[in-house]
Amino acid sequence: MDLASYIRDIEDFPKAGVIFKDITPLLSDPKALNKACDVLCGFAGHMHVDKVVGVDSRGFIFAPLLASRLGAGFVPVRKSGKLPHTTISESYELEYGSEILEIHTDAIKKGEKVLVHDDVLATGGTANAVCKLIEKLGGEVVQCNFLIELTFLNGAEKLNGYQIEALLQY
Numbered sequence: 237m238d239l240a241s242y243i244r245d246i247e248d249f250p251k252a253g254v255i256f257k258d259i260t261p262l263l264s265d266p267k268a269l270n271k272a273c274d275v276l277c278g279f280a281g282h283m284h285v286d287k288v289v290g291v292d293s294r295g296f297i298f299a300p301l302l303a304s305r306l307g308a309g310f311v312p313v314r315k316s317g318k319l320p321h322t323t324i325s326e327s328y329e330l331e332y333g334s335e336i337l338e339i340h341t342d343a344i345k346k347g348e349k350v351l352v353h354d355d356v357l358a359t360g361g362t363a364n365a366v367c368k369l370i371e372k373l374g375g376e377v378v379q380c381n382f383l384i385e386l387t388f389l390n391g392a393e394k395l396n397g398y399q400i401e402a403l404l405q406y
């Protein structure tokens with residue numbers, strides 16, 4: 237099954253010059269959705285994972301599915317002002333803007349093994365900020381996995397030292 241054929245390019249979204257990778261055709265096809273989930277799970281299938289961290293908002297689509305299949309808990313990292321309990325935060329730059337991400341201080345215990353999931357690795361700003369939040373709480377990032385890696389934006393360089401897996405590379 238060619239999962240790349242379910243990804244749609246949208247030019248100049250959300251800003252002029254950006255080619256946006258739209259994953260909604262893949263999500264709406266039952267077989268493609270299931271296959272993507274199988275491959276993402278397979279990346280981490282050999283590891284012990286305590287928590288899967290998903291990144292607001294498209295990271296929330298697969299991360300809870302991965303957590304459930306891997307026997308781990310799910311932890312949301314959210315854009316600022318959305319989490320109700322005590323948080324720590326990190327500011328960062330991404331392909332088309334800048335943002336602040338937050339995590340609940342009690343979401344990860346010291347020494348827990350954490351899998352980070354997001355739909356797209358572009359410049360790596362987002363994933364790098366997420367790894368910093370996890371490490372500030374004493375967690376160990378065992379893998380960062382993505383549906384899509386935009387290799388020409390060199391995000392992997394910002395995640396130097398972390399294991400990175402991506403289902404599709406452009």
Ligand SMILES: O=P(O)(O)OC[C@H]1O[C@H](OP(=O)(O)OP(=O)(O)O)[C@H](O)[C@@H]1O
Binds near residue numbers: 330331332355362
């Ligand atoms: O590698 P980077 O350059 O940091 O970009 C990757 C991030 O950009 C997108 O999120 P976005 O902030 O657009 O939010 P969304 O998931 O709510 O659409 C994507 O889902 C990643 O989280």
Ligand SMILES: Nc1ncnc2[nH]cnc12
Binds near residue numbers: 330332356386
């Ligand atoms: N080009 C892109 N397409 C989809 N999501 C993104 N996040 C950052 N850059 C992106």
